[in-house]
Amino acid sequence: MRILSNGIRLSVALALACAVITACEKEDNNTGVINDVLTVPIQDTLQPVISENTLLTNAHPWYIRGWVYLGNExxxxxxxxxxxxxxxxxxxxxxxxxxxxxxxxxxxxxxxQLPIHFQRSDSGNNGWRGIIILGRATQQKAFTTFEHEMLPAGKSLAYGGNEPDDSSGVLQHVQIDYVAPVKGKQPTPGLLLLGAGKKTNINNVVLHPLNINGASLNDRRLP
Incomplete structure (x- = not known):
């Protein structure tokens, strides 16, 4: 085997370092998300507000209690x-x-063969409503708010803007269980997109409604 000189080894090391930096800054064309440092939460129950880039691994189950907000871009x-x-x-x-x-x-x-599953906990009458995505795409009004009986009392959420090609990310091969509303109330969709732009990727998503006793109802598939 040929042993490289110190000068050649240094050049190779610098080239590799540049390649790594470039890869970290490269945009993922499928998601519109720029790769960055991701933090794995210490606790398996997510905090009510997530304000930093976060990774949920498949090493163990995670838990959402009540409402969890992903903010701070x-x-x-x-x-x-x-x-x-x-x-x-x-x-x-x-x-x-x-x-x-x-x-x-x-x-x-x-x-x-490895879908992501948002599932209802089997303890008690769980009012899990699903996922709400609020984007910056153009609406009839440039900027508006969303209020719904399923949100915490007094809460409203802003969505919309002037970015039709905005991306709120990707949901692919995902099953979302949610509790269907009681008869006579406004339907709860399991996945609600408000102001989501054209680059938001929704593909092979199964919405799986349950009644309050946990019995399965008819699935819906998106798209």
């Missing part, structure tokens, strides 16, 4: 095969969900 990346359990929260009126605020992104890219 952060990215939430979820590995294929990850399971996220939704737990009831009486302080949230028995409701709960994951809310992706304007500018933030969810990157949940499951695989056909």
């Amino acid at each position: 952060a990215v939430l990346k979820i590995e294929p095969g990850t399971v996220i359990n939704m737990c009831p929260d009486e302080e949230a009126g028995g409701n709960g969900g994951l809310i992706i605020t304007r500018g933030a992104k969810i990157v949940a890219q499951g695989l056909p």
